[in-house]
Amino acid sequence: MTMRFVTRLALGLSTAALPGVALAQAGWTPGSEIVGQPIQVTTNGTTNTLVLNPGGSASISTPGGNVVPASWQAANGQLCLSASGATECVPYNNPFQAQQARNLTSSCGTMQTWLAQATNQGPTRSQRGERGN
Numbered sequence: 081m082t083m084r085f086v087t088r089l090a091l092g093l094s095t096a097a098l099p100g101v102a103l104a105q106a107g108w109t110p111g112s113e114i115v116g117q118p119i120q121v122t123t124n125g126t127t128n129t130l131v132l133n134p135g136g137s138a139s140i141s142t143p144g145g146n147v148v149p150a151s152w153q154a155a156n157g158q159l160c161l162s163a164s165g166a167t168e169c170v171p172y173n174n175p176f177q178a179q180q181a182r183n184l185t186s187s188c189g190t191m192q193t194w195l196a197q198a199t200n201q202g203p204t205r206s207q208r209g210e211r212g213n
Contacts, residue, residue: 108174108175110154110155110159110172110175111132111152111154111159111172112175112200113175113176113196113199113200114132114175114176114196114199114200115132115133115134115200116131116132116133116134116200117131117132117196117197117198117199117200118130118131118196118197118198119131119132119176119194119195119196119197120193120194120195120197121192121193121194121195122192122193122195123190123191123192124190126142126143127143128140128141128142128143129141130161132152136151136152136153137149137150137151137152138150138151138152138161138163140163148163148164149163150162150163151163154172157172157173158172159172168186168187168188175199176194176196176199177196177199178196178197178198178199179195179196179197180195180196181193181194181195182194182195
């Protein structure tokens, strides 16, 4: 796997969104459901694993065992992933659900399948500190 392919893949990984879909939940923080969770991204028959870390760093693990450092941000209805000096952004308007694949087209025109292996739980009533609990 060439570094150019890995860079293009890393940029294509940022396509985790469904355009035109309104925010699924009031108070949802984009990316919060997948931070620290592995996401399998399949492009052209190759599956890489993406992990978005707290603080904006990310890593992309290839089938050959290479780990490509990256960074990410989710803001203004977009998820952006940067690697090897290039950045690609895509619409990102609703949370991922664990084990529910999304077929997405990257801004470079590549069809990808994103599959979050697990997602983080949102706060419960008792965690929010609401009165009367």
